[in-house]
Amino acid sequence: MSIFRVKAKARKGSTDVKMMAKHEMETGQRKGKDGNLIPAKFLDTVTVKHAGNTVFEANLGTAVSKNPYLAFSFAGGVKGEELEIMWTENTGANGSETGAIK
């Protein structure tokens, strides 16, 4: 299941990428209805690769908002090519998915 929505647009030799993950980014500091702390569960690393090269790499903390939004741009990229997105969670869960450059 993919959690990222990716909008990548190639223009003038570079690609602008805006992506948003559907993720709660639980900080581990909130209390649930039963009064106990809800354990932390957040995305801690997000890496984006284009044609085998890393173009984006972020380490995230719990201060990043729920449904994290990340925007960046890199040189290169042509319409129709694919971006590979890899993420890991602090819980050890991880995933990889793709997004197309438009």
Added chain:
Amino acid sequence: MNRRTVVKAIAASGALMGMGALMPRVALAAWNKDAFSAKDQASAMNALFGGSAEASANVMLKAPAIAENGAVVPLSVSTDLADVESVAIFIENNPTPLAAQFMVPAGTDADFSTRVRMGKTTNVTAVVKAGGNTYSATSEVKVTIGGCGG
């Protein structure tokens, strides 16, 4: 093999394993647990960059003056410095001030946007590591509704 040599061997292999575990932390890209779990900004900065940063006009931090909702505060950081290695965002009065760290691979612009949570009105600091030095820009964001729990 007597007991002493066994203990020594175990200690030696333990030390090697310990080094192995520390190695990824040396790499810039690893998730820095010490920095992300630090409770105050100075120690978070110290863990991440090994010191504090020098204020610089070359670091551009775009943050709202007033954030109505502390749960979603849009921030943009960019810089016109050369040889940028990484960009980090600190929120001074949050329980853990380090919010995010972005690596800057070759070919990627040192210009990132994201959205963060802020517990209360405080300073937001963007730190750019470029050419081995660290530079920062700070801006105060007033928060009317906090973003932590509530």
